[in-house]
Amino acid sequence: xxxxxxxxxxxxxxxxxxxxxxxxxxxxxxxxxxxxxxxxxxxxxxxxxxxxxxxxxxxxxxxxxxxxxxxxxxxxxxxxxxxxxxxxxxxxxxxxxxxxxxxxxxxxxxxxxxxxxxxxxxxxxxxxxxxxxxxxxxxxxxxxxxxxxxxxxxxx
Numbered sequence: 196x197x198x199x200x201x202x203x204x205x206x207x208x209x210x211x212x213x214x215x216x217x218x219x220x221x222x223x224x225x226x227x228x229x230x231x232x233x234x235x236x237x238x239x240x241x242x243x244x245x246x247x248x249x250x251x252x253x254x255x256x257x258x259x260x261x262x263x264x265x266x267x268x269x270x271x272x273x274x275x276x277x278x279x280x281x282x283x284x285x286x287x288x289x290x291x292x293x294x295x296x297x298x299x300x301x302x303x304x305x306x307x308x309x310x311x312x313x314x315x316x317x318x319x320x321x322x323x324x325x326x327x328x329x330x331x332x333x334x335x336x337x338x339x340x341x342x343x344x345x346x347x348x349x350x351x
Contacts, residue, residue, distance in 0.1 A: 196241060200227060202253070209250065210257040214310055217253075220261035220284060228266045248274040252350065255279035259318050263297070264288065273298030278350050279311050282321035294326035294339075303344040311350070 202209040203226055210217025217223075231246060248270075250258040258274055260281030267274070268289035280301055287293060301319055303311070319342055326336040 196239065198235065200230065209253040210261065215256065215281065215314055217256055217260060217281070217284070220257050223257055224262040224265055227262060245272065246270055247272045249277065250279070251277040252279045256281050260284040263293065267297050268292040271296035273300070275300045275302060277302045278304070278307065280315045280318035282318045287325060290325050291329040294329040294331055297339065299340045301342045304346045304348040304350070305344060306347070306349040307344070308350045
């Protein structure tokens with residue numbers, strides 16, 4: 196089963212703000228966590244230990260910059276970040292668990308938006324650093340965190 200969640204913003208802009216400045220990232224991330232933990236169990240049967248995440252563009256910025264650092268360790272699953280990523284913008288809760296139990300895939304293209312071109316590698320480096328600081332070997336980090344910017348094209 197999949198669930199698509201639209202941004203709780205009048206412009207459908209995940210994290211609010213503009214560009215890389217996601218002024219409502221904390222609030223939007225908390226709303227997603229509340230939806231999964233409190234509302235969805237009332238509406239559908241699902242395995243709360245098997246919830247994976249994906250975002251595109253601003254959704255990836257919100258997930259990587261705010262949601263995963265704050266709530267990712269509680270899920271111990273994975274996230275696919277498409278055409279966007281930020282290094283954690285908030286304190287990382289239980290960084291060791293997040294790093295050791297979460298698959299993270301960064302997906303982009305060869306002609307990504309100029310604004311995102313430096314942000315995505317910084318996010319990759321930040322999450323790799325979290326994993327290394329948690330004691331994971333380079334091979335373990337490579338198995339859990341993958342990057343692909345090979346498709347020809349631009350921002351999806």
